[in-house]
Amino acid sequence: MTNLLNKKRPPAFCAGCAHDRVILALDQAFGDQGLAGEDIAMVSDIGCSGLFDTFFNTHAFHGLHGRALTYGTGIKMAQPELNVVVTMGDGGLGIGGAHVLSTCRRNIDVTLLVLNNFNYGMTGGQCSVTTPMDAQVSSGFLNRLEPPMDICMVAAAAGAPYVARCSAYQKDLALQIQKALTYKGFSLIDIWGVCPGRYTKRNPLTPGQIKERMGELPAADGLVTQNQRMEYGSHYRKVASGLEQAPDAVCVERSFDPVFEDRREVLLLGSAGQRIVTAGEILCLAGMTGGMHATQKNDYPITVLRGHSVSEVVFDKEGVGYTGLDNPCVVIALAPEGVNRRKSKFAEFDKDTVIIRAAGIELPDCRARVITVDFKAHKIKKTDWALAALAVLARENIVITIDMLEKALTCRFKGDVLAAALKLVHTNFKILQKRQN
Amino acid sequence: MGLSIMEGNEAIARAAIHAGCRFFAGYPITPATTIYQNMLRFLPPLGGICLQGEDEIASIGFCLGAAMSGQKAMTATSGPGISLYSENISFAIGSEIPLVIVNVQRLGPSTGSATRGADGDVQFMQWGNSGGMPVIVLAPVDVRDCYELTVWAFNLAERYRCPVFLAANKEIAMTRESIDLAKVKLPDLESRRYCDENKPFAPFEIEQGRKAPDFLPIGGSRLVRQTSSTHGEDGYITVDTETIARTQARLLEKLTSTVDDFTFFEADLQKNAKTLILAYGVTSRAAKHAVKVLRQRGQAVSLLILKTLWPVPQRLLKEQLACVDRVVVVEMNLGQYVREIERLCENTQVVFIGQMNGELISPQQIMEVV
Numbered sequence: 001m002t003n004l005l006n007k008k009r010p011p012a013f014c015a016g017c018a019h020d021r022v023i024l025a026l027d028q029a030f031g032d033q034g035l036a037g038e039d040i041a042m043v044s045d046i047g048c049s050g051l052f053d054t055f056f057n058t059h060a061f062h063g064l065h066g067r068a069l070t071y072g073t074g075i076k077m078a079q080p081e082l083n084v085v086v087t088m089g090d091g092g093l094g095i096g097g098a099h100v101l102s103t104c105r106r107n108i109d110v111t112l113l114v115l116n117n118f119n120y121g122m123t124g125g126q127c128s129v130t131t132p133m134d135a136q137v138s139s140g141f142l143n144r145l146e147p148p149m150d151i152c153m154v155a156a157a158a159g160a161p162y163v164a165r166c167s168a169y170q171k172d173l174a175l176q177i178q179k180a181l182t183y184k185g186f187s188l189i190d191i192w193g194v195c196p197g198r199y200t201k202r203n204p205l206t207p208g209q210i211k212e213r214m215g216e217l218p219a220a221d222g223l224v225t226q227n228q229r230m231e232y233g234s235h236y237r238k239v240a241s242g243l244e245q246a247p248d249a250v251c252v253e254r255s256f257d258p259v260f261e262d263r264r265e266v267l268l269l270g271s272a273g274q275r276i277v278t279a280g281e282i283l284c285l286a287g288m289t290g291g292m293h294a295t296q297k298n299d300y301p302i303t304v305l306r307g308h309s310v311s312e313v314v315f316d317k318e319g320v321g322y323t324g325l326d327n328p329c330v331v332i333a334l335a336p337e338g339v340n341r342r343k344s345k346f347a348e349f350d351k352d353t354v355i356i357r358a359a360g361i362e363l364p365d366c367r368a369r370v371i372t373v374d375f376k377a378h379k380i381k382k383t384d385w386a387l388a389a390l391a392v393l394a395r396e397n398i399v400i401t402i403d404m405l406e407k408a409l410t411c412r413f414k415g416d417v418l419a420a421a422l423k424l425v426h427t428n429f430k431i432l433q434k435r436q437n
Numbered sequence: 438m439g440l441s442i443m444e445g446n447e448a449i450a451r452a453a454i455h456a457g458c459r460f461f462a463g464y465p466i467t468p469a470t471t472i473y474q475n476m477l478r479f480l481p482p483l484g485g486i487c488l489q490g491e492d493e494i495a496s497i498g499f500c501l502g503a504a505m506s507g508q509k510a511m512t513a514t515s516g517p518g519i520s521l522y523s524e525n526i527s528f529a530i531g532s533e534i535p536l537v538i539v540n541v542q543r544l545g546p547s548t549g550s551a552t553r554g555a556d557g558d559v560q561f562m563q564w565g566n567s568g569g570m571p572v573i574v575l576a577p578v579d580v581r582d583c584y585e586l587t588v589w590a591f592n593l594a595e596r597y598r599c600p601v602f603l604a605a606n607k608e609i610a611m612t613r614e615s616i617d618l619a620k621v622k623l624p625d626l627e628s629r630r631y632c633d634e635n636k637p638f639a640p641f642e643i644e645q646g647r648k649a650p651d652f653l654p655i656g657g658s659r660l661v662r663q664t665s666s667t668h669g670e671d672g673y674i675t676v677d678t679e680t681i682a683r684t685q686a687r688l689l690e691k692l693t694s695t696v697d698d699f700t701f702f703e704a705d706l707q708k709n710a711k712t713l714i715l716a717y718g719v720t721s722r723a724a725k726h727a728v729k730v731l732r733q734r735g736q737a738v739s740l741l742i743l744k745t746l747w748p749v750p751q752r753l754l755k756e757q758l759a760c761v762d763r764v765v766v767v768e769m770n771l772g773q774y775v776r777e778i779e780r781l782c783e784n785t786q787v788v789f790i791g792q793m794n795g796e797l798i799s800p801q802q803i804m805e806v807v
Contacts, residue, residue: 038658061662062664064665070490074503074510075502075655076502099495102490249447249451284442285442293440293614295614320614321725326800
């Protein structure tokens, strides 16, 4: 049997500490499985349990308080063949509670040994999440206010497929650890022991009493039947192997001469559901077919199905510098929500600005030239107004042409969606000739 | 020649894949979420791993474990997430774990405004972790920078075995922009140096003339020790004051003495200009615009766009500051990096333009002051 104990660094716990027994049992479990040091990563938390990694000749990772399971998860996902063992006290259990619950639910093939001695030993014996209410600890009366947590019940409820409660003093501890180690999935052992340095001075506790108190709790002896399922890493790799690679970024070739040489800005004002953001992107693509650089800034509330939707598009042949709007040459106004969102800007629009307005949308006073389009009269669905407005814009030849717009649609859409978009744009280019000022 | 269009966050994700990143973990947070969503599209089909942590602490913890197992790892968040990363960032600094951290800055303090931009974390990224050691912070100006500087961030993380921040801003990260991918200039890829298999391995041993220890992965054929505690070369806790002092000095020196090798900037200098505009991040774009207009009006003015913010590239800054009577520092906060400029100025007057209202600083605002 191999022995992985680090002879240069023998355990240095207080005389009578239960941790010594767990170290010996863990080493025996490693040996019984025939594991070599390089097959194992010991990941330790903070406190006395945080010393565990130093007593073994294995890979070792000692990190922050409560976070050991997160490092162990990263290691296991990167090195699936490795046996990852995490040691943590009842302190780490409390501070790292979210990670404990998530690891149970995730079911990654890591073994967690909770070295449960009912208090924070290293900092002077304060209460932890497992301290009994009647214990005398250095947290004054505080532990009398909060009942101890049964980690086995919590872990099983959170989805852990393997949960066992052991005493550091039981004869078959090594076997119990070995069973947890060989389980393919997340396994947790809640190992009860004494802390002679801080806890048992004021709270006498014998191995017999530990056994007795454990007996008063619901049994936790390994497999949790209802939580049996595929291990996370294996499942992840299985699903991932069937995924298709993401496509490269679409490249738009310059196909047309631009209709302008300077910087141009377009402001699209609409409401949620009007596909304003998509129209902004298509507008960018259309300009790019003329070799123009473009930026698109969007503004919408976090409640994406309600409220304003605003898109700001800037073109510049040399590349867009400032991405804010200074003086838009075109404003597309399709909903009061969007108009209200930028209402203070209207006074700044000059007579060279063109506003393409959906019929019925009220605009603040401004000097801009207004083109009103009655989308409803043309039986255009509200979700298509933004795209139809781009066709109107193309007709004006200020920023893009109809050829650019059609080319942009072929870059963005495929199949039926493309055919419908092209039809919409083409029809509207022809019929939306009626101009009202 | 053709153009592609993407937001800064997508450029960061694509660049990370190019750099060899095969492990990403993050927690959704506006305006950084689309980095995670893009990595989820890219990584699993390539055999890489993309995880959603139960919180930011778990996300960076996954990355540290994976990084020590040999992966190039990245995480992305915004200010509230950087707060939660803090303790693990100091771990990565002190224990020399390569990691790229994208901070898509949003308007703070605290929860602040999720969909508003700011550069309010510029001092926080450097000093918001325990121990006071230097970090590398790179600040992109546009989508092209997001691409190029992300690859550099990986190279520097590997070269110096340290966390490297990419200090983006909602205004770059979530703004779509055209980019000519053929014109993107990417450096040769670097990887951390592995310990020669014929040499004995100590996880924190430093070879003469080297800045960072040689690496071996957890899970490899030779045993590796990693620890967040103050350690000696062997990776065990140490109380030896000489060893401690030597390591601390090295952690400081490895970045402050080499910053000239990774000082990224754009200088557009004009002879006879008495004024230098200094900007970084998205604000540089307004500054560029302002400079163009001012020159058209016949005013001489120089522009320095800083892309390496930390460690402070003192040599470059001192050189440039000495050439002008006045420096106008423009930043999307109420005065953070200007402190670094003030301490480097001897006879140069420092003028500050700042704003924190969720809006971009406009070219007009800069022109008014200049």
